[in-house]
Amino acid sequence: MAEQSAVVGVVSIALGMVLSPGPNMMHLVSRSVGQGRRAGLVSLAGVAVGFLVYLVGANLGLAVLFTALPELLTAIKVAGALYLLWLAWTTIRPGGVSVFAVRDVPADPPRRLFTMGLMTNLLNPKIAILYISIIPQFINLESGGILVQGLVLGGLQILVAVSVNLAIVVAAGAIAGLVTGRPTWLLVQRVAMGALLGVLAISLVLSDVEIAAVG
Template structure:
């Protein structure tokens, strides 16, 4: 796309992939519903999560487009904040003593409407997603390419595609994965280390990004 550099798209996809694969409120909710109430419940819940992404996409970009046009220096500060957050998330992912999101838990069955609503609210109240749209995705915007609003929507759209695709795969495979990991704790540890390392590398790349451009060289 002429409006957005390929390096920016790859950067957003990499960050989105690292974050969606790290345990968080969205994954925990979707997995718990899929395991306890079936794939259909997980897919309905995912619909609510996707709606939450769209709310952040529209709301954040409408406000940020105006703000960054008036104060472009904020992007440098946002880049550092986003990098620090990714480092914190990396530590939470690899630290010992964590509980697998695929642990089978007893949760009451809910109606489709409640499943969708809970998925929506889980995402809207998820600090990881709030920081993603406020502090991480915006630093991939290049003011020299113009139309900050359109760039933000394109980049956010790619993030949503990655998040929904990965979460759908998790929903469909949750039951089988839960049974597999129950007897293989070493596999879960390997997943945590891999995802935590990826997030750490991305954090360093974001922090070392050139102050003269807002699209880090992640390609």
């Protein structure tokens, strides 16, 4: 079973990443604002299935890989921290556009909405790196049950991501109206999310240093 510190770490990172603008959020918001709440919910269902595909595929492969090559965890931790720092920069850099800006989108049937949500998530590099480089570093090889730990931690990420995205879909219209014409609000959102991701990245690096020092 996953340790409490791993649970807190994954939940924190999942929350920071789902709240930072990315392909999934942009797709869900554009559908919810442009085509209605129902379209956003159908799209979210596709996104959720995409998470499950990553969860199963990544953990079945990683369980075998990390058992054979446990030293890869350090490299993965560094890669994950660097990615979080890059994501923090892309969130706060000048010239960003609000994901809640109202855009004209064509009306699509439910099957297409679901497929678009699924493919948006499967092709989202943020999610790929999350499962390949970030979540695995919270797995404790000494505790055993690598596959179970990966499934539990990945399941927590899905729970956080789907819950937050559901709230975004439901409130997208109201949020779009609120932030339109208010650049200060957008700036505060971007800076807050960027700072959170940066702190998480530094925490991961420092925890790796502490482990090495003790070892």
